[in-house]
Amino acid sequence: MYRLRSTTVLLRSLGVLATLVAAAPASALFFDGFESYSTGLAKTDFSSVWFVQAGGVDLIAQGSFGQNCAGFTGKCIDLGGSFGTGPGLFESADLGNLQAGETYVLTFEYSRNSNGNFGPEDFMTVSVGSEFSQLVTASGFPPYQTFSASFTASANDSAPTIVFDHLASGGLGGDAGILLDNVSLSGPGIIHPMPEAPAGAGVLGALLLAGIVGGWRGGRRGVRVRSF
Numbered sequence: 001m002y003r004l005r006s007t008t009v010l011l012r013s014l015g016v017l018a019t020l021v022a023a024a025p026a027s028a029l030f031f032d033g034f035e036s037y038s039t040g041l042a043k044t045d046f047s048s049v050w051f052v053q054a055g056g057v058d059l060i061a062q063g064s065f066g067q068n069c070a071g072f073t074g075k076c077i078d079l080g081g082s083f084g085t086g087p088g089l090f091e092s093a094d095l096g097n098l099q100a101g102e103t104y105v106l107t108f109e110y111s112r113n114s115n116g117n118f119g120p121e122d123f124m125t126v127s128v129g130s131e132f133s134q135l136v137t138a139s140g141f142p143p144y145q146t147f148s149a150s151f152t153a154s155a156n157d158s159a160p161t162i163v164f165d166h167l168a169s170g171g172l173g174g175d176a177g178i179l180l181d182n183v184s185l186s187g188p189g190i191i192h193p194m195p196e197a198p199a200g201a202g203v204l205g206a207l208l209l210a211g212i213v214g215g216w217r218g219g220r221r222g223v224r225v226r227s228f
């Protein structure tokens, strides 16, 4: 009898978990808070998850150079350039696939390096593959703001990347600009294991992530295996 009750409780628990998973919002396909990399100026090694395609970027720690990262902790990116490199063109690795007709959500947190002083504003464009592009302006020296935009893929994009293209400020450029942290792309499907588990994802997120990584490693679910 005890075993039967235990089995019943287990099945009910699994049923609740299945309901939670079914009701979960679109899962995070990609998340990076830049915590896994070592800090550095004019940094180029991001473990093949990100690539500096032009100019330079810095990976700084909370408090260094008098700057803050999101949540006043950890590490973050200064996209504005480094020691005369010019502003950075910062591109993720190939995320795998965007599916036509599906909706995706891009979020990130951004602020502005107060050591810049090259103009009242800094600008960058952010894009996801050929399906999304938007100009982002950071004025003054605000605390971190959250950027969030959704888009519906109009066509399959088999090799999308996330690109942050920092524009020269005030026509001068510089070595300090928009600060970037906690980049996330959410949507349906499974694309690639993430550099980091999303902050605050909790147990459900961990289970989803375990499923994602397990599926990727095993080549199940028809996911293409890509190497960063």
Ligand SMILES: [Ca+2]
Pocket: 033, 034, 035, 069, 070, 073, 074, 075, 076, 181, 182
């Ligand atoms: Ca961070």
